[in-house]
Amino acid sequence: MTRAEMKKVLVVEKIFGGQMTNSEGAAALGLTNRQVIRLKKQYDAEGAEGLTHKNRGRTPKHALSEAVKDQAAKLYTEKYHGSNNCHFAELLEEHEAVKLSSSSIRRILLAKDIKQVRKRRRSKAHQPRERKPQAGMLWQIDATPYAWLEDRAPVFALHAAIDDATGTVVGAVFRPNECREGYSLVMQQGIKMYGVPLGLYSDRHTIFRSPNEKLTVEQELAGETKPLSHFGKAMAELHIEHIKAITPQAKGRVERLWVTFQDRLVIELRLLGVKTLEEANEALPGLLQKHNRKFAVQPKMADSAYVKYDAHINLNHVFTIRKPRQLGHGNTLSHNGIIYTFAKPNAFRFDAKTTVEVRQTLSGDVLIWHNGHALPLKETEKPKRVTDTKKAMPAQPRKPADNHPWRNGWNQKQVKNTTKSTTVQAT
Template structure:
C-alpha cells in the first residue's frame, strides 16, 4: 500500500474506534465527510485491503498489447529510424494505421531501449521577436547544406523562404550548393503563388551584398546609395526592402525551420525512395504543402501586405546577372568571349560604342534591357577579312661589298702604309 492509503487506514480506524469524528477525519485527509463514510464501509468489508484501489495489480483495459509494442519497435528500427517521437506517431497513423500519441511512442521506444537519434540540448534563453502582423510584410530566406538523402547521394543545399507572420514556406528548392540561382528560384516560386512581399530578411552572404565598395555611374544615376549584387538589383527593381541580418538569431524563424525539416524531410524522402536531387525536387512541393498545413499559424491581421505582380513583368528577366557592354558598328557586342547581335530587327538608331545593359537569365538566354523592354540577343560570327597572301621571298647570297678608294677605313690603311714606307726609306738612306 502507498503512504496515502496507509494514512487513510489509520484515520478510518480512529474514526471507527470513536477517537475521531467523521468531520475531523475528513479535514485530516482533505476529503469530504461522505467520502470518509464510504471508506469506513470499505474497511468494514475488506479491512485494510478494502482501502486500496480495486484495480491494483490488474491490467488496464486500454493498455497496449505486447504485439503492438513489438510491432512499433520493429517499424522504428527497420523503416522509421531517426524520426522523433511526434513525427514517428504521425507516420504510424499515416502509413501503418496505428493511432498512438507521441508520448506513447516515446514510452514504448524507451522501454525497448531505443533512444532518439538526436538528443535535444537545452537551448539558451532568447527573447523571441514578435511576428509581423500581416502576411507578406516580411520573408526570411536562407539555405542549408545537409545530407537530405543520407548515404544515397552527396550533400546538397536546400534553399527556402518563410513568411514571418504565418510560418508558411513560400518557396523551396534543392541545389548542389548555396547559390544565387537557388535563391532566385525560391523568390520566383513565392512571388508567383503569393505576390511581392514588402521586405526580405537574409544573412550577409556575398550573394546578397556586393563586395564592391564604390558605386558605378549607372547606379548613381539610378539613385542607389550603396552597391548592389545581382540579387540585390532584382530586389531593388521589384521594390522589396532587403534587410541583412548580422547574427543568425536575428532570423530565428527560418533557423528553426531547418531543425524541423532536417528531422522530417530526411525520413519522408527515404519513405518515397528518393535517391537523386532531381527526384527530391519533384517530391518537394507536396512535402512543403504537408509541412505548411501542419505548422502554419493564423496571422494577427486578416489583411494582406502582398503586392500583385504586374502583367508586363517577367520574373525571368528580373532575376538575372547584369553587365554593361559597348555596341559595335554592326550592332554587335562581345560577351563571354562570343559575339552577339539582336535576334530580331530593332527599330531606331543605335550609335556605335553606346553602352547597353546586358542581362543573362537563369536559362542562359541573353538580352539587352532598354527602356524597360527586353531585346533578345543571338550569337553570331564576326566577319574576318582575309588579306591577299604574298609569297615569301627567299633570301639570296649577298654580293661582296668592296669599300671605295676614299673610304675612311682605306684612308687609315693608306696612311699607315705610307708611314711604313717612309720608315723603310730612311733606314736604307742611313745605311748607304
C-alpha cells in the first residue's frame, strides 16, 4: 500500500473506533464527508484492501506493448541515434508510421538504459530581447562550421539568416568555410523570396566591416565617412541598416537556430543519404520548408515591413567586389594582373585616366559600374614577343699575325733578350 492509502486506513479505523468523527477524518484526509462515508463502506465490505487502487497489478489498456518498446529502442540505436525525444517522435511518425509521445520515448529509452547526449546549458541566464513586431524589420545572419554530414564528409560551414519577428529561416547555404560569397547567396535567396528587409544584424567579422573602420581626427573633421567592406557597400546600396553586434547574445535568435540545426539537420541529412556538400545544398530548401512549418510563429502585427524587391535590380551586380581603377589611353584597365577593355560599344565617353568603379560578381564576371549601368568587360590578349630561338655559336679564337702592331712591343722585347743572351755567351 502507498503512504496515502495507509493514511486512509488509519483514519477510517479511528472513526470506527470512535476516536474521530467523519468531519475530523475528512479534514485530515482533505476529503468531503460523503467521500469519507464511502471509504467506511469499502472498508466495512472488503477491509483494508478495499481502500487500495483497483488497477494495481493490472496492465493498462493503453499501455505500450514490449514489441513496440523494443522496436523504438532498436530504431533509435540503429537509425535515429543522436536525436532528442521530440525529434525522434516526429521521425517515427513520419518515416515509420509509429506514433509515440516524447514522454513515452523518454521512458522507453531510460528503461532500456540508452543515454542521450545532452547539451550543456549556460550557467548564466540571458534575458531574450523582445521580437520585432513586423516581419522584415530585422534579419539576423551568421555562419557556423560543423560536421553536418558527420564522418561522411569534411567539416563545412552553414550560412543562414532568420527573421527576428517570425523565426522564419529566409535563406541558407553550405560553403566550405565562412565567406562573403556564402552570406551574399543567403541574402539573395531571402530578398528574392520575401523582399528587402529594413535591417540586418550580424557579428563584427571583417566580412561585414572594413579593417580600417576607425577614422583619424583629421578625417572626422574633414567630414569623411567610415569605409565599408564589400558586403557593407551592398547593404548601403539596398538601403538596409546594418547593425554589428558586440556580443553573441545580442543576436541570440540566430545563435539558438544553430542549436536546433545541429540537433535536427544532421539526422535529416543522414536519413536522406547525403554524402557531399553539393548534395546537401540540393536537399537544403526542402529541409528549410519543413523547419519553417514547425518553428515559425505569427508576428504581432500582420502588416509586413518588407520593401518589395524590384526585379530590374540585378543582385549579381550588387553583391560584388568593388575597386576603383584608372582607364588607360585605349580604354583599358588592369584588374588582378589582367588587362581588360569594353566587351561592346557603349553610349558613355571616357577620357584617359578617368577613375571608374570595377565590380567582380560572384561568378567571376568583371564589369564597370557607371551611372547605374553595368558595362561588361573582356580580357585583352597581350602581344607575344617573338624571341630568336637560335643560339649563337662561340667565336673561334683569333691569333694575331706576326707583324700585327700588337706584337711590336713583344717582338722588340724578344730581340733584346736574344742579343743580351748572345753577348753573355761570347764573354
